[in-house]
Amino acid sequence: MRLLWVSFFFCFCSINLLAKTHKALYIIIDGVPADQIERLHTPAIFEIASKGAYARAYTGGEVGGYSQTPTISAIGYTSLLTSTWMNKHNVGGNSDLKPNYNYWTLFRIAKEQTKPCRTAIYSSWTDNRTVLLGEGKPETGYLKIDYVKDGYDLDTLHFPKKEKELHIFDIDEQVSKDAAEGIRKDAPDLSWVYLWYTDDAGHIAGNGAFFDEYVRKADAQVARIWEAVKYREANFDEEWMVVVTTDHGRTESGHGHGGQSLRERTTWISTNIPVNKYFNAGQLAIIDIAPSICRFMNFEVPQSVLWEQDGISFVGQTDIFNLQTLPYDDTVELTWEYCSKGTPVTIYAAVSNHFKEGGTDEWIKLATVRSGEGKYRVDLSSLPVSKFYKFVLVTMNNHLNRWVIR
Numbered sequence: 089m090r091l092l093w094v095s096f097f098f099c100f101c102s103i104n105l106l107a108k109t110h111k112a113l114y115i116i117i118d119g120v121p122a123d124q125i126e127r128l129h130t131p132a133i134f135e136i137a138s139k140g141a142y143a144r145a146y147t148g149g150e151v152g153g154y155s156q157t158p159t160i161s162a163i164g165y166t167s168l169l170t171s172t173w174m175n176k177h178n179v180g181g182n183s184d185l186k187p188n189y190n191y192w193t194l195f196r197i198a199k200e201q202t203k204p205c206r207t208a209i210y211s212s213w214t215d216n217r218t219v220l221l222g223e224g225k226p227e228t229g230y231l232k233i234d235y236v237k238d239g240y241d242l243d244t245l246h247f248p249k250k251e252k253e254l255h256i257f258d259i260d261e262q263v264s265k266d267a268a269e270g271i272r273k274d275a276p277d278l279s280w281v282y283l284w285y286t287d288d289a290g291h292i293a294g295n296g297a298f299f300d301e302y303v304r305k306a307d308a309q310v311a312r313i314w315e316a317v318k319y320r321e322a323n324f325d326e327e328w329m330v331v332v333t334t335d336h337g338r339t340e341s342g343h344g345h346g347g348q349s350l351r352e353r354t355t356w357i358s359t360n361i362p363v364n365k366y367f368n369a370g371q372l373a374i375i376d377i378a379p380s381i382c383r384f385m386n387f388e389v390p391q392s393v394l395w396e397q398d399g400i401s402f403v404g405q406t407d408i409f410n411l412q413t414l415p416y417d418d419t420v421e422l423t424w425e426y427c428s429k430g431t432p433v434t435i436y437a438a439v440s441n442h443f444k445e446g447g448t449d450e451w452i453k454l455a456t457v458r459s460g461e462g463k464y465r466v467d468l469s470s471l472p473v474s475k476f477y478k479f480v481l482v483t484m485n486n487h488l489n490r491w492v493i494r
């Protein structure tokens with residue numbers, strides 16, 4: 089009888105867990121180096137991490153490799169949104185933006201679900217919605233964002249220019265209040281909050297008390313939003329995934345960014361949900377956030393879009409990571425690391441990149457090996473003659489991809 093009650097209790101609990109509606113929210117606070125956020129140990133960001141995890145991450149693609157990506161703001165946001173580096177998403181700066189919308193953003197993925205997904209953007213920079221997400225454009229399938237709070241950066245009447253660009257801080261205040269209110273009231277399924285002023289504080293003052301002060305103020309804005317999430321979880325049958333991150337680090341002085349120095353490349357991720365081994369394996373990157381949100385939200389991602397994603401989920405199971413390629417005469421050696429040894433890894437190659445132009449690539453299945461083998465040598469003479477190869481390794485729980493350009 090007691091056993092029956094125990095099993096009844098566990099069934100009840102798991103049904104209850106399943107019933108909770110999943111919601112995801114990510115916040116970018118612009119250009120805050122990892123050493124700075126760790127030194128300040130700001131209360132909201134580290135309270136969020138105390139429920140889940142915090143780790144350093146990187147941006148900027150592979151130094152010297154085909155995916156090297158400048159450590160610049162709009163480029164970083166697009167890497168986060170598409171789970172790809174600049175060689176794919178094509179955003180190369182903060183102006184003259186030409187995103188390649190064939191690499192779907194997280195918001196496009198959300199909108200393509202059969203189950204309706206309500207999306208929101210609360211943002212101090214309007215281009216995030218109009219250009220990077222490409223709202224309303226034919227190339228994005230006329231993407232619609234359900235709740236929008238932005239445009240303040242274009243509203244010089246209500247937010248006139250101030251000394252030290254402090255009107256941007258005022259805009260962040262407004263945006264964080266809008267986000268907190270929107271989350272309490274509308275509880276969108278997927279939200280992006282973007283806060284800008286920390287980057288200006290760094291550019292203006294470099295490392296020092298002024299910059300620190302505005303990082304603490306940004307943390308207070310995060311706290312405002314985090315309180316709204318806690319309110320939702322306490323009063324509704326909802327489970328929220330919160331990610332707080334930054335888009336790039338800074339140069340040694342704290343003034344600049346854009347280059348490939350370690351401090352500029354080093355970012356960080358704070359999240360309130362349990363993470364897998366990969367989160368702390370030293371490879372975590374800005375491109376891993378979208379796949380993690382997709383996993384948490386149980387989004388279906390079309391295979392052609394999924395296989396182009398360069399990131400790995402830090403939520404749930406991950407089998408393999410860190411794919412490397414080494415050409416040698418007419419062969420390429422693929423190597424990888426693994427979390428579990430016996431998982432089947434199926435290896436595919438394509439010699440075209442039609443996906444980039446909206447077309448499809450023919451994927452040739454090469455072999456299935458065990459994850460624990462950690463390597464596979466591809467005989468290129470068995471493939472059509474090409475100067476370009478895409479390799480994808482697929483396991484039950486994740487995939488890896490990499491280009492070889494000869």
Ligand SMILES: [Zn+2]
Pocket residue numbers: 118119160161162287335336
């Ligand atoms: Zn930035």
